[in-house]
Amino acid sequence: MTYDFDLFVIGAGSGGIATARRAAEYGAKVGIAEFDRLGGTCVNRGCVPKKLMVYASHFADIFAESQGYGWSPVASSLNWEKMITAVNNEVTRLNGIYQRMLDNSQVELFPAYAKLIDAHTIAVGEDRQVTADKILIAVGGQPVKPNIVGIEHALTSDDVFNLKAQPQRIVILGAGYIGSEFACILNGLGTEVTQIIRGDMILRGFDDDLRSEIQQAMINHGIRIVNHTEQVAIEKDAEGVKVTVRQAGQEAETVVADAVSLAALGRLPNTKNLGLENTKVQMRENGAIIVDEYSLTAEENIYAVGDCTNKINLTPVAINEGRAFADTVFGGKSRTMSYENIPTAIFTYPEAATVGLTEAEARKKYGDDAIKIYRSRFRPMYYTLAGKDEKTMMKLVVDQNTDQVLGAHMVGNHAAEIIQGVAIAVKMGATKADFDATVGIHPSSAEEFVTMR
CATH class of the missing domain: 3.30.390.30 (FAD/NAD-linked reductase, C-terminal dimerisation domain)
Structure with missing residues (x-):
């Protein structure tokens, strides 16, 4: 049977784009669909803008530390709007680079939402269908909004990059690395930060010495960490956003945030409305696509890489998984991704x-x-x-x-x-x-x- 594409990739994040370009290098005719900006979470709402904000958050300390080396005191203040604009302009620049990379690789981009009609047919947008011999799903993940009273008043970790004004007070829900990173970023930028966590320490899954070292340093730097919480509720009024929290064995208290509360309670695979029910692809209860060591699903021609498989949700892992797939299927170089000793x-x-x-x-x-x-x-x-x-x-x-x-x-x-x-x-x-x-x-x-x- 003749298909429109040798490979069609659903999702143009880091993993999807890397796979598409690698397959194209081997001579495959490749199409890729993305309804949002190119680059996925990492470029647009994660690694890149976050790291730029990390840099921004360090300057106040650098100015103060320089005095010990003989520099005169620096009187400086943060222009939040200028900082956020510069960060987002860099993201836009990177979007353009990804577009040129796809163009140079002769990968056809479909700026639309893609949905599987069957194992070889993809609806792209509302009025077009294409066929492909092999299909790769690389749709990433999305932030979780837990079932908390008033959660509609909370932003996700994605939303912080679009805040027009700096919050003077913020409550962060979550003990993972995203929540902890934003707690430190905003604290360094001058925001009063309260981080609410369910357990004893932040960063579950990391080494305990590392966890305790970071947590104590965060407290020393002025971040208030409220641990052992059993109940959280959010409401909005004229004062801003009120977060009511109760720690184990204690009375409930209310923390008032400056008009915004940031929810950072993890991410889930972004696999809804993909038409997977029209194929043999199997998923776990949390929506993660089940794949073997070669990223192959239960459908013999459909593969998946990156956060939508919920293995190790890191950008370099998604890229490596995708390139291993392309090397194996299109390059004749059979290899698998090793998940041991990933830094x-x-x-x-x-x-x-x-x-x-x-x-x-x-x-x-x-x-x-x-x-x-x-x-x-x-x-x-x-x-x-x-x-x-x-x-x-x-x-x-x-x-x-x-x-x-x-x-x-x-x-x-x-x-x-x-x-x-x-x-x-x-x-x-x-x-x-x-x-x-x-x-x-x-x-x-x-x-x-x-x-x-």
């Missing part, structure tokens, strides 16, 4: 990054007696003249039976940049002896990873 960063203040197993995961997998922990906590040289008591924490999780480094974790300045290099060693199976035999770069914080005893 990740948390752009809180202080920043954190991690690769490999947490201490708890290592002890569960190998047993307590097999695990040895190397940990270092110190004040970086940068803060000595600045007169600040900021700390950096580094940690290695080691299997004593093999001497292999199973995990590396860091909290402190430039953690992401440092862990990226460490991740190569961990991925290759480096031992603690390999780390010890590596000459450190002095003076640097990074050298601590090769000098810990």
